[in-house]
Amino acid sequence: xxxxxxxxxxxxxxxxxxxxxxxxxxxxxxxxxxxxxxxxxxxxxxxxxxxxxxxxxxxxxxxxxxxxxxxxxxxxxxxxxxxxxxxxxxxxxxxxxxxxxxxxxxxxxxxx
Amino acid sequence: xxxxxxxxxxxxxxxxxxxxxxxxxxxxxxxxxxxxxxxxxxxxxxxxxxxxxxxxxxxxxxxxxxxxxxxxxxxxxxxxxxxxxxxxxxxxxxxxxxxxxxxxxxxxxxx
Numbered sequence: 357x358x359x360x361x362x363x364x365x366x367x368x369x370x371x372x373x374x375x376x377x378x379x380x381x382x383x384x385x386x387x388x389x390x391x392x393x394x395x396x397x398x399x400x401x402x403x404x405x406x407x408x409x410x411x412x413x414x415x416x417x418x419x420x421x422x423x424x425x426x427x428x429x430x431x432x433x434x435x436x437x438x439x440x441x442x443x444x445x446x447x448x449x450x451x452x453x454x455x456x457x458x459x460x461x462x463x464x465x466x467x468x
Numbered sequence: 469x470x471x472x473x474x475x476x477x478x479x480x481x482x483x484x485x486x487x488x489x490x491x492x493x494x495x496x497x498x499x500x501x502x503x504x505x506x507x508x509x510x511x512x513x514x515x516x517x518x519x520x521x522x523x524x525x526x527x528x529x530x531x532x533x534x535x536x537x538x539x540x541x542x543x544x545x546x547x548x549x550x551x552x553x554x555x556x557x558x559x560x561x562x563x564x565x566x567x568x569x570x571x572x573x574x575x576x577x578x579x
Contacts, residue, residue: 391568396556396575397572397573398472398558398570398571398572398573399558399568399570401567404567444510456513456560456562456568457513458510458511460508461510
C-alpha cells in the first residue's frame with residue numbers, strides 16, 4: 357500500500373487561482389517532500405519539510421506539515437499554465453535508512 | 469550533463485527476453501533507487517541501495533534484479549520480461565538528508 361496518499365486525485369482550476377493539494381501518510385517520518393512531474397518526464401523536487409517544521413515557503417509554493425494528523429498540504433498561489441503537471445508527495449521514514457515512498461499523485465490542470 | 473542518466477530512454481522487447489536498464493549519477497550520492505510508474509498508480513519502489521554493498525528489496529521486487537557496480541552505477545534487470553512489466557522506470561539518487569534526483573525515465577514495452 358502507498359505510504360503517501362494525495363488528495364484530490366485530479367484538480368482543474370483557472371489560471372491565477374490558488375491550488376491546494378493534500379497528502380496523508382501512515383507511519384512516522386523524518387521528512388516529507390513534494391515533487392512535480394510533467395507528462396511522462398522525470399520528477400523534479402519542489403520542497404522538503406522536516407518533521408520538526410510546520411510550514412515552509414519557496415516562491416509561490418507553501419507547504420504545511422501536521423505530524424499529529426500525519427498530513428501535509430501543498431499550496432500553489434497565483435497558478436500559471438506552466439504549473440500543469442502531476443504532483444507527488446514522498447515520505448522519508450525514520451526506521452532504518454531513509455527510503456522514499458511515493459503517493460499516487462494529484463493531476464493539476466491550469467486552464468487559461 | 470544530467471545528474472542522473474538512464475539508458476535506454478525507450479525500449480521495446482519481446483516476452484521472455486532478458487533486459488537491463490542502466491543508471492549512472494554524477495551527484496556523488498550513496499543512495500540509489502529504482503521505481504516503476506504505471507498510469508494511476510504513482511511510483512512504486514522496486515529496489516534500493518544505500519551503498520555498493522547494500523541492496524534492498526522494495527515493494528515490487530519480484531521479477532527484477534539489480535546490481536550496484538559502483539557508487540555511481542545501479543542497473544535493473546528483468547530476467548525474463550513479461551507484458552505486465554510494461555511501464556515507465558525511473559532511477560533516483562539521494563543523500564541521507566537531501567531530496568532525491570531523478571533520471572528522465574525509461575519507457576519499457578514488453579510485447
